[in-house]
Amino acid sequence: MKHARARCPALSCLLLALFLAACGGADTPLSDVAAIDAVVRPAGRAPTDPIQLSYTLGRPATVTLQIQPPDGAPITLRDEAQQAAGPHFVLFNGVVPTGATPGSEATQVARVLPDGTYRFLVKATPDAGPPQEGSAEFQVKQARTTPPALANLQVYPATISPNSDAVDDVALITYRLSETSTTSVTLQGANGAAVTVWAPVQTAPGEQRITFNGQDLFGHLLPSGVYTATVRAEDLAGNAVEARRPLTIADAGAPSVALREVKFEPTALMLGGKLHVHIVVQNTGDVPLRTQGPDSGYTYTTNDSYSSIEDGRYVDRAGLWRVGVDWQGNAGGAPYRYPFRWGFGGTLAPGATATIDGYITILKQERTMWFYAGVLQEGVAIVQDQLGLTPVQVSW
Numbered sequence: 001m002k003h004a005r006a007r008c009p010a011l012s013c014l015l016l017a018l019f020l021a022a023c024g025g026a027d028t029p030l031s032d033v034a035a036i037d038a039v040v041r042p043a044g045r046a047p048t049d050p051i052q053l054s055y056t057l058g059r060p061a062t063v064t065l066q067i068q069p070p071d072g073a074p075i076t077l078r079d080e081a082q083q084a085a086g087p088h089f090v091l092f093n094g095v096v097p098t099g100a101t102p103g104s105e106a107t108q109v110a111r112v113l114p115d116g117t118y119r120f121l122v123k124a125t126p127d128a129g130p131p132q133e134g135s136a137e138f139q140v141k142q143a144r145t146t147p148p149a150l151a152n153l154q155v156y157p158a159t160i161s162p163n164s165d166a167v168d169d170v171a172l173i174t175y176r177l178s179e180t181s182t183t184s185v186t187l188q189g190a191n192g193a194a195v196t197v198w199a200p201v202q203t204a205p206g207e208q209r210i211t212f213n214g215q216d217l218f219g220h221l222l223p224s225g226v227y228t229a230t231v232r233a234e235d236l237a238g239n240a241v242e243a244r245r246p247l248t249i250a251d252a253g254a255p256s257v258a259l260r261e262v263k264f265e266p267t268a269l270m271l272g273g274k275l276h277v278h279i280v281v282q283n284t285g286d287v288p289l290r291t292q293g294p295d296s297g298y299t300y301t302t303n304d305s306y307s308s309i310e311d312g313r314y315v316d317r318a319g320l321w322r323v324g325v326d327w328q329g330n331a332g333g334a335p336y337r338y339p340f341r342w343g344f345g346g347t348l349a350p351g352a353t354a355t356i357d358g359y360i361t362i363l364k365q366e367r368t369m370w371f372y373a374g375v376l377q378e379g380v381a382i383v384q385d386q387l388g389l390t391p392v393q394v395s396w
Helices: 002-023
Strands: 030-036 051-057 061-068 075-083 086-092 095-097 107-112 116-126 132-140 150-156 171-177 181-188 194-203 206-212 225-234 240-249 257-265 268-270 274-283 299-301 321-327 340-342 353-361 368-377 381-395
Touching (some): 051 061, 075 086, 274 340, 274 368
Parallel strands (some): 268 381
Antiparallel strands (some): 061 116, 107 240, 150 171, 321 340
């Protein structure tokens, strides 16, 4: 029994050594390099089912992954990435980067490998010890290698000011596709970070148009600056082309206003009398507010509207700002809301306040007229509505 007990530890050590040798060993820097389901078919008729390229690290290492074509230099998939010990894999659909830098004309940035036999190369450099290399073979079959065509990319205007003043608030991004492709648009600023402004979406062939309003996908306004707009088109096989155009965002900001004071005086008058309108408005946003007349001091009658006075001089101009006055029960209805409007007397800077005093001659035979005020960005929205509601008694 003593001899048996003496031999058992030695036998166990031998078996353990043989097991570790067969498995590559827990401390072996690189092992188990393989291509699972080793045929990839990027035919372009449907999204490509990828194959799994796998390997195991015995300890932490810096790893470079490459694809070796039948002829030519290796193509790098991942360069000197620090990875922890354990099993690793990448999914590979037969597509490799071209390394080309896009310009104003379409440039292929990703391509499908042509049919052939390739090798998956792994180079692992552990923190201590010599580098290790391994490889596995796979095939590409039924490859569709022709990229989609992306032509005539234009961005107009090249400088936008997305501040809701209806002047160059948006840019039109137009281009032409030769075939159905997944397209997206990103903007890259001076800090190098790319922001997606048009999420990848399958797009039919033909002429395309995207309206960019200065915001990202979450509705956040991008800061002012010089950007590069990149349009990417990718077919089902994975061939991808990109084209770029410059785009500048200037005076970006969100408009905001507040009515600080609204008064209607007197609150009782005779038919034909004048109602004094006193309004104080403040620009509480971070962009200037452009305006138009008539300015403070102008007198309307209740038979007038802003569009009928001065031979139509003050009709709506989209994006401009004015204060307005209306009354409950105005028979003009929604299309004629706020018939009495006054400008700020000039562009209202952020933080600035304007005081408007206007007049309305009452010609309506209504015993009680409930007047109120608002602020309008014409052609866009009524931004402040029905404030300072005041009853005015009319006698005759």
